[in-house]
Amino acid sequence: MTIDTLHLDLGSRSYYVRIGLGLIDNAAREISDLLVRPKVVIITDETVAALHLDRLTAALTRDNIEVSSLSLPAGEATKNWRALEQTVEWLLAEKVERDDLVIAFGGGVIGDLTGFCAAILRRGVRFVQIPTTLLAQVDSSVGGKTGINSPKGKNLIGAFYQPARVLADIGVLDTLTPRDFIAGYGEVVKYGLLGSAAFFEWLETNGPALAAGDIDKRAYAVRRSCEMKAEIVARDEKEHGERALLNLGHTFGHALEAATGYSSRLLHGEGVAIGSVLAFDLSQALGLCSQECPSRVRAHLRQMNMKTELSDIKGELPDAEGLLALMGQDKKVQAGKPRFILAREIGSSFMAEDVDETAVKTVLKQALDRR
């Protein structure tokens, strides 16, 4: 399989996203042009370390690159102030200099945390993303959103800080649990829903084979998702407009993640999937799209064995008022009001600034009543 190369065009902060098989084993060659001295530091988590760190370390040391690594506990709870301090202090103890390269080797949590550490260490050191989950390969590793969570909400502390390169080795996806893989697929579907009916149709046809391990279809889905993301980020790096569309399903999803304590009760991609369904329910309730749209979204996600309903979340949830209050802490809040990404049809979304709160509450009540 050939390696695909996408260029994220951001002037002096431009970089390549490489997608394919064997990128980890060829990591030394893939990053050699970025090295000022033969030394890198790797931030990873314990799960990824157990599965893949030896391979990455061997690939680098084989080319006489000095490697040291820090493994943090896996999971969303690691995206916090304590882990940020621990990681930054470790990087300083490792004497990482401005020209050195930090590697984020893991899923979205490791990518976001490491990117933020890189942004603030010595006022900015370069970092490379080597994403190991589907979610990170199609979304979080590309575009330079970095940060940690606050007890007050998700991703509320952070910076836009672009990586120097992204190496998406789709071979590592084989070791994901089916639940993690399919949660990441929520972000893949998002691209079809927000901007490409043709891609959504392709996923309806090819999604099951892709999930069953078809490597060419996986490569296409990752490439198409990254392509769409790269185009949007190049036009709106700091999310003054169009980039907000990438948050389709996230206003509802983040509230659900907060309601479930960022725990394994609901993975981020699962929250995005349920949130996307709710965003289409809301669009339909507001008369923006036909009933067929949310039905088709549900049908495809169900076909992929994904969570689509609040009843798919185990345990208690707050009532509609409570969920609405959690949305008040979303990053997209403006003048205290959450903003929603709504849709006119599949593949055509837009940002709505002034959504009737009663309609949102009704959609949430109806979703809760179906539990």
Ligand code: GLY
């Ligand atoms: N994950 C949404 C974005 O990068 O803008």
